[in-house]
Amino acid sequence: MNQQHRARTAVSSAGSWGTAVGKIMADAGTRVIMHARRAEIADAINTTHRNAGYFPDVELPHTVTATTDPAAALDGADFLVLSIPAQSLRTSLAAWARHIGPDTVIVSLMKGIEIGSGLRASQVITEVTGLPAERVAVLSGPNLAREIMEGQPAAATIACPDEDAAHRVQRACHTPYFRPYTSTDVIGCELGGAVKNVIALAVGIASGMGLGHNAQAMLITRGLAETTRLATAMGAHPATLAGLAGLGDLVATCSSPLSRNRTFGTHLGHGLTVTEATAATRQTTEGVKSAEAILALAGAHDVEMPITEIVSDLLHEKVTLDQAASALMQRPPKSER
Numbered sequence: 001m002n003q004q005h006r007a008r009t010a011v012s013s014a015g016s017w018g019t020a021v022g023k024i025m026a027d028a029g030t031r032v033i034m035h036a037r038r039a040e041i042a043d044a045i046n047t048t049h050r051n052a053g054y055f056p057d058v059e060l061p062h063t064v065t066a067t068t069d070p071a072a073a074l075d076g077a078d079f080l081v082l083s084i085p086a087q088s089l090r091t092s093l094a095a096w097a098r099h100i101g102p103d104t105v106i107v108s109l110m111k112g113i114e115i116g117s118g119l120r121a122s123q124v125i126t127e128v129t130g131l132p133a134e135r136v137a138v139l140s141g142p143n144l145a146r147e148i149m150e151g152q153p154a155a156a157t158i159a160c161p162d163e164d165a166a167h168r169v170q171r172a173c174h175t176p177y178f179r180p181y182t183s184t185d186v187i188g189c190e191l192g193g194a195v196k197n198v199i200a201l202a203v204g205i206a207s208g209m210g211l212g213h214n215a216q217a218m219l220i221t222r223g224l225a226e227t228t229r230l231a232t233a234m235g236a237h238p239a240t241l242a243g244l245a246g247l248g249d250l251v252a253t254c255s256s257p258l259s260r261n262r263t264f265g266t267h268l269g270h271g272l273t274v275t276e277a278t279a280a281t282r283q284t285t286e287g288v289k290s291a292e293a294i295l296a297l298a299g300a301h302d303v304e305m306p307i308t309e310i311v312s313d314l315l316h317e318k319v320t321l322d323q324a325a326s327a328l329m330q331r332p333p334k335s336e337r
């Protein structure tokens with residue numbers, strides 16, 4: 001039996017994307033233990049092999065179990081997969097830090113920027129745990145959880161400063177339907193994943209307002225341009241933003257009705273308030289939380305991000321829908337570069 005089949009993974013938490021990655025790793029031969037905050041979710045996974053809160057119609061591999069005890073989840077874990085809302089990461093991880101083993105590699109699934117500090121998720125992880133950056137990997141790409149749970153083909157980028165650690169994670173989540181690639185560009189992967197949520201809000205707003213495919217394609221394309229400007233200003237490689245964690249994730253999130261950020265934006269485009277859209281979406285929408293933090297990063301690096309700025313203004317009710325649409329189209333013409 002090879003190392004892949006001996007590996008053990010703890011997943012926090014048992015939400016939609018955490019469950020999907022847990023399934024991927026179990027299908028790849030890794031033993032997986034999910035950490036659930038609610039005992040009924042853990043019990044259901046252990047007895048019915050289903051996460052009734054998110055995917056009641058999908059049976060999980062029997063090598064996926066669950067617990068409410070962080071220490072039990074992390075006991076002997078080769079990998080800790082973190083799927084926690086970005087703004088809750090610091091507090092949640094503090095309770096886990098003392099249980100993390102000396103050789104455990106942390107895999108971040110978060111796609112947001114911490115409000116106030118402006119830190120990416122991997123930076124929050126190293127700050128809270130005291131672990132070196134070489135022990136933290138980022139998994140990012142065009143990965144809609146529902147399609148993953150159905151075994152539909154998908155791919156992602158696994159970025160880590162330590163290439164050996166990236167390859168360990170790659171082996172632990174490579175299945176016939178999920179193809180992981182490796183990279184050392186953590187900054188590019190994280191910023192591609194964070195900013196695309198804001199751009200998806202903009203595309204959803206445009207769709208909700210009844211604007212056509214031309215407008216939506218414009219937002220996706222110019223959204224990629226401003227994402228690339230910020231990422232490269234912060235040290236990312238431009239090619240990363242043209243890859244799975246950049247363009248790939250952007251297209252999937254902006255185009256699919258399964259995307260919670262696009263869906264949230266569509267609610268706004270229909271005229272719902274932020275509070276009403278939050279209630280209608282019912283799940284964490286990272287773009288709503290991170291827009292202001294991303295805009296602050298852009299200011300700190302002297303990067304122009306007009307779509308992000310307008311979305312942030314709209315979320316904070318500084319502009320109306322019509323004013324937001326007009327503001328984008330009335331910007332002065334310039335070179336596409």
